[in-house]
Every structure is written in C-alpha cells, then in structure tokens.
Amino acid sequence: MGFKSMFDSLLGRSKLPESNTDRLFSISTAVVTMEVNLNLQPSGQAGICFKSMSISQYENTRKEIEDLLSYSTKETGTKYHIEKDKYNFLWVMLDDKDFEDLVTNIHMISQTLIEQGFSEQILCAVYRFESKGPVYWIYSFKQGNYYPFVPLKKQERDNSMELRLKSLIEGELPIEKNVEKWYPLWGMPF
Amino acid sequence: MLLTLFLLAAVYLLFLAFLVYSGAPQMFMVLFIGAFMGLQYYYSDRLVLWTMHAKIVTEQEAPDLHQTITRLCAIADLPMPRVAVVNTSIPNAFATGRGPKNAVVAVTTGLMDRLNQGELEAVLAHELSHVKNRDMAILTIASFISTLAFYIVRYSFYFGGMGGMGGRRKESGGIIAIWIVSLLVWIISFLLIRALSRYREFAADKGSAVITGQPSNLASALTKISGIMPRIPKDDLREVEGMNAFFIIPAVSGSFMNLLSTHPSTEKRIAALEKIQRELEL
Numbered sequence A: 001m002g003f004k005s006m007f008d009s010l011l012g013r014s015k016l017p018e019s020n021t022d023r024l025f026s027i028s029t030a031v032v033t034m035e036v037n038l039n040l041q042p043s044g045q046a047g048i049c050f051k052s053m054s055i056s057q058y059e060n061t062r063k064e065i066e067d068l069l070s071y072s073t074k075e076t077g078t079k080y081h082i083e084k085d086k087y088n089f090l091w092v093m094l095d096d097k098d099f100e101d102l103v104t105n106i107h108m109i110s111q112t113l114i115e116q117g118f119s120e121q122i123l124c125a126v127y128r129f130e131s132k133g134p135v136y137w138i139y140s141f142k143q144g145n146y147y148p149f150v151p152l153k154k155q156e157r158d159n160s161m162e163l164r165l166k167s168l169i170e171g172e173l174p175i176e177k178n179v180e181k182w183y184p185l186w187g188m189p190f
Numbered sequence B: 001m002l003l004t005l006f007l008l009a010a011v012y013l014l015f016l017a018f019l020v021y022s023g024a025p026q027m028f029m030v031l032f033i034g035a036f037m038g039l040q041y042y043y044s045d046r047l048v049l050w051t052m053h054a055k056i057v058t059e060q061e062a063p064d065l066h067q068t069i070t071r072l073c074a075i076a077d078l079p080m081p082r083v084a085v086v087n088t089s090i091p092n093a094f095a096t097g098r099g100p101k102n103a104v105v106a107v108t109t110g111l112m113d114r115l116n117q118g119e120l121e122a123v124l125a126h127e128l129s130h131v132k133n134r135d136m137a138i139l140t141i142a143s144f145i146s147t148l149a150f151y152i153v154r155y156s157f158y159f160g161g162m163g164g165m166g167g168r169r170k171e172s173g174g175i176i177a178i179w180i181v182s183l184l185v186w187i188i189s190f191l192l193i194r195a196l197s198r199y200r201e202f203a204a205d206k207g208s209a210v211i212t213g214q215p216s217n218l219a220s221a222l223t224k225i226s227g228i229m230p231r232i233p234k235d236d237l238r239e240v241e242g243m244n245a246f247f248i249i250p251a252v253s254g255s256f257m258n259l260l261s262t263h264p265s266t267e268k269r270i271a272a273l274e275k276i277q278r279e280l281e282l
Helices: A003-010 A024-036 A055-076 A099-115 A161-168 B004-019 B028-044 B044-053 B063-076 B110-113 B117-132 B135-164 B170-211 B214-230 B234-246 B266-279
Strands: A040-051 A079-084 A089-095 A122-129 A134-140 A145-149 B055-056 B082-088 B094-095 B102-109
Touching: A024 A040, A024 A089, A024 A099, A024 A161, A024 B214, A040 A099, A055 A079, A055 A089, A055 A099, A055 B028, A089 A099, A089 A122, A099 A122, A122 B063, A145 A161, A161 B117, B004 B028, B004 B170, B028 B044, B028 B135, B044 B055, B044 B094, B044 B102, B055 B102, B063 B082, B063 B117, B063 B170, B082 B110, B094 B135, B102 B110, B102 B117, B110 B117, B110 B214, B117 B135, B117 B170, B117 B214, B135 B170, B170 B214, B170 B266, B214 B266
Parallel strands: B082 B102
Antiparallel strands: A040 A089, A040 A122, A079 A089, A122 A134, A134 A145, B055 B082, B094 B102
C-alpha cells in the first residue's frame, strides 16, 4: 500500500480506479491460439457490462451508444441490443461471427462510456467461447487484464480448467496475476 | 476531518507525554490496555460475528447477495470479503475485520427483506467503503487513548495505592492531578472520536455514491431503515448498542445530543447525498 493511498484512506476519500483499455485488443491475436491449441471456439457473442445510472444519464448514454453502433455496425454487420440483468447492471450485447468486429465494437463502446464520465462504473467486457460448456474471457477495466471464467452449475466454477487456460495462454494474453481479482460473474445474459 | 485527526493526535501525544512526565505509574495499564485492544482489533471479525450472532454464508447459500458484493468489489477494486447474515428483523448492515483482506460484510435478514436491489447495493457499497477507508483500524487506534483515560479515571486511586505499596510513598496530590488530566482527556477524546466517527460515515456515504453512481439509492435506503427503527423492542436494542459505531444506522436513536452520536442524523446524510446527486447530474 503506497503512502498516497494510505493518506487517502486516512481521510476517508479513497478513489476508485479508472478504466484502462490499453490491453483490451490483445485478445484479437490470442484468439487464434485459443482455437488451435486450447480448443476454444468463439461463440460470436460478447458483451460489455456497466453499472446502471440514473434515468436521465441513462437516456443520454444509450442514445450516444446506439447512434455510434448503428453507424459502425452498418459496415461490420454486428447485431446488438441493450439489456439489464437481475443485478441492475446494463449490458450492451453484441453478436458477430467475425471476432475482430466484436473487439472493435467493445472498444468503441468502452471509449464512449469513458467519455461520458462513467469510467469508474464499467464492470467488464466478456467474450464467450465454447468448449465442453461455455468458457468466458473477462476483461477487467480496473486491472486492464483478462481472466478466465468457466461456470459449472449453481455458483460453482471449474477452477482447474481456468488455471489450465491461464497457463496455456499467458504468453499471448495479459492475464490478471492476482487470482483474488478473478471475480465470478453470475447471471450473465448469454 | 483533518482537523479532528490532528486534534486527536495532539491529545494522544500530550496525554502520553504527561503520563511519562508524571513518573509513569500507569505504564503497565498502558501496556495492558494496548495489548487488550490489539487483541480485540486482531480478532475483531470473529468477535463481532460472535456477539452479533452473524453466520458466514457461502456463495451457494446466498448467491444473489454474493454476486451483488462481488460486482461492487470489482468496481471498487477490493478483494472479496466474507459475507455474513444476521437473522433478525432489525434492518441493518455492518462491516468488520482488521483490513480489506480480512473483512466481513454482514447484513440482517430484515435489511434484505425491506430494501430493493438498488438500495441493498447502496448499503453494501457504504459498508465496502468503510472497508476501503480502513475505518475499523482508524477508530480502534483513535479509541485507545479514550479507553486508557477512562480506565485511569476509574481505577487510578486503586492502582496508585498499589504503587505505594512498593515502599516509595506516592503523594496523593500526584494521583489527583493524573485523575483530573485523565478525566479531561477522556471527555475531549470521546467528543473527538464521535466527531471522527460521523466524518467517516459521511465519507462512506460518499464512497457508496461514487461506487453505485446513484446517491439517491442510499438516500431512499436510509429513509426506509430509519423510519423503521423506533418500532423495535428495547431488549433487542440493548444487545446491539455496543456495535453502533459500525452500523449503517445506529440502533438506538433518540433525542440525545448530536454531539455524542456516532452517526450524523439521517436528515443530514440525505442532504449530503442529494448534493452529490446534483453534482453528478447537473
């Protein structure tokens, strides 16, 4: 713990980390290795999840995102919709067979959210893959790293598979080192 | 807040200097209370869970509660705390533990029954802000001097007499001086700690507003909880009274002076939250 964060917590004004999109794109190169070596097939679905906001802010932001998406998806042919999950978080869901287009659109949405002042409220971006069951790669905007999430049933996750995936892809994808930060994400809309 | 911390530190140092200057007859009391409070702090999570009858729940037992806290932790960049539930109809929540890595966040079943998802999230974000701001550690350290002064006020004649048995006769004037200074220190530090506690509450409210992005959710949760408090039977309240500093709403409310209160009044907290809401939206 640094001196500055110690001082901030002493004064009770600890700040939230801002979003970091630097390494978001690294998954578009790692996807080849995932398909060939890890036997993970991209399902063509991805989503970005953020904290819901007050109605007036929500309306502005949604309009901004939809305007941009309707423009950008004309070229890429990406299907999209916005929905709220049972924990009151908003998801922009994307559907596209071309993985590169998914990453580009996720990046664009995250940039929009940051510009609108919601940098602290972006939870994560998620890419779905198929193996025996669903495998999710989650990009944490707080850490600026990826981590795997392999749900089984009823709030149980396949930790051994997650650790195996980590060790196999570590060279190509920036993986969050601290497994404490591999937050599970239940109730995803896909 | 800075001024309060500064004054508290000043009282701290002056009092310790005074004790040393007066020949330190209370030195073993300093060490004893220090060790006692150190232990209390170190085992705070277990102690509080035990006295509150809180039960740690697993992710399978309370999936929604866990997931709500997980997402808030992801946003606040905190390690996932242990989660506990207290089976009582009193709506309340508290956080304990000596640091973010040993934290426990607990809610009562009454709280979960009465609040909607957005309000529950706001209350949990308030508790997580206490964890992030390390309020348990700060208030424990701050309380040390007040506790010490309190015990000296209560027992100094007794211990002074004991010191006299060692052969060297103590002047009773010295003991009276120590007693008076300790009494003053106790009163001043008590007021300062209460002020500090109220500041930390405002800070945690602000933290909740920043994490959730919706201060109005915490405001409506506070209104709901505080409206319900007076109807609770007294017997239950007496049990929980000692825990007040760590609760989201103090269990014993009443017309006693705001100065002595661990929490700012609900009206003041809501006013502060409304101000943040305006700053966010306008």
